[in-house]
Amino acid sequence: MMIYLDNSATTKPYNDVVETFQKVTTQYFANPSSIHTLGGDVEALLTKSKEQVASLLQVKPHEVVYTSGGTESNNLAIKGVAYYYQQRGRHIITTSIEHPSVLETCRYLEQEGFDVTYLPVDSRGKISLHDLHGALRDDTILVSIMHVNNETGSIQPIEAVANMLADYPKVVFHVDHVQGFGKISLPYNHNHLDLITISGHKIHGLKGSGCLIKKEHVGLTPLQHGGAQERNVRPGTENVANAVALSKAMRLAKQSEHRYHELESLRRTLISELSEYKHVHINSPDDGAYHIVNLSVKHFKPEVLIHALSEEGIIVSTKSACSSKENDVSHVLVACGLDDNQAGTAIRISMSIDQTEQEIRSCLNAFHHVIEKYEKIMG
Structure with a gap:
């Protein structure tokens, strides 16, 4: 699934x-x-x-x-x-x-x-x-x-x-x-x-x-x-x-706009748990929209991470879909002051109003499997 x-x-x-x-x-x-x-x-x-x-x-x-x-x-x-x-x-x-x-x-x-x-x-x-x-x-x-x-x-x-x-x-x-x-x-x-x-x-x-x-x-x-x-x-x-x-x-x-605030706790969970990994940097601001979490996994090509998560059943993306197949760094993250490594290794998790806590927990479990393997290699 x-x-x-x-x-x-x-x-x-x-x-x-x-x-x-x-x-x-x-x-x-x-x-x-x-x-x-x-x-x-x-x-x-x-x-x-x-x-x-x-x-x-x-x-x-x-x-x-x-x-x-x-x-x-x-x-x-x-x-x-x-x-x-x-x-x-x-x-x-x-x-x-x-x-x-x-x-x-x-x-x-x-x-x-x-x-x-x-x-x-x-x-x-x-x-x-x-x-x-x-x-x-x-x-x-x-x-x-x-x-x-x-x-x-x-x-x-x-x-x-x-x-x-x-x-x-x-x-x-x-x-x-x-x-x-x-x-x-x-x-x-x-x-x-x-x-x-x-x-x-x-x-x-x-x-x-x-x-x-x-x-x-x-x-x-x-x-x-x-x-x-x-x-x-x-x-x-x-x-x-x-x-x-x-x-x-x-x-x-x-x-359904009134339900949008339900995503706040899901976003907070994502940011809190993903921040624990030493190679992960959260790029989204604390006061950003609840449905978007942008993060970088240092020295990890985003397309590799996306494919690895895909194999775990999790679908995420890089930057804007209109330019995600281009290999250049994100102009948005560069404008926010991130270096080329962070701006070039970013992925985006974006939720719908119907997202469930169970789905976010499954997403975090998949990240754990993928990043744990990566951090063992990186040391």
Whole structure:
């Protein structure tokens, strides 16, 4: 029996979500833009799903833009703002520990003539509000900061940033909320939380589903051009089945959000017992998100450790799944001040809200078998 502890990479879809997708894709297959009865029924279903998401987040239905997931939402938010407001300014602020879908987008925009400031973080992976304030300029048009880091679980002070940016009405604030949604809530209706990225497959929804919350006062240049779907922001025939399944996954995630604190004791157990090994270093901050534990086993190649744990029935991963097959060290851990050895030997344990104490105990037993053998060899 496998114990899955790679939930920050992706989660297992809930049966209710899969059933919803199957029902909609087979029974509501018409194009929602068609003017016949079947098209009207599908359009009504799509509208209802937006109303459900809007109700969950206390935003307006037309502020919900369905996308294919976190990467597209982040690209649409960052490039969309950059191109729409480039006459106002060409300066963007982000952090040094963002997901590749943010960092690579910013690097692309640098090639397009935009100026990007990458804020440093402290050893806990947190930015300084003082640094952010000092980085703001007259030509700053966008601040993009992730809520919960996907590798270490560090949590950024998003509400405090939004409050600060209230004094800078020309600056748009985007939040990558992919690892936070359904776990650590945000004040979604905050006037200065302008753009919010959410991904379906991180909350027991389906891959290829996600949304961007775009407040009505924010302008975006679309990434594609075509029809007038999604209020001209994201053209193309809507994936209604994915949209409805996403709204179901989001509702289930919000309903179970109160259980998230149950993971605190499991995380504490993991950190306490793994810290006893002399070659193990815990990289996640004490005040990090409960579902993520990042650690390094010194001089132990992470892929070897992952395969050894796999043979014991435990599934964990290295850094971000989007870049885990690359052999370079974690840019997140380097930014937090770790040396190349620690940053290059890190693995991530990431739990779901349904994780049990028995599963965590089995995980620790597997670590014990693997690391005990290793420490005997290392001496």
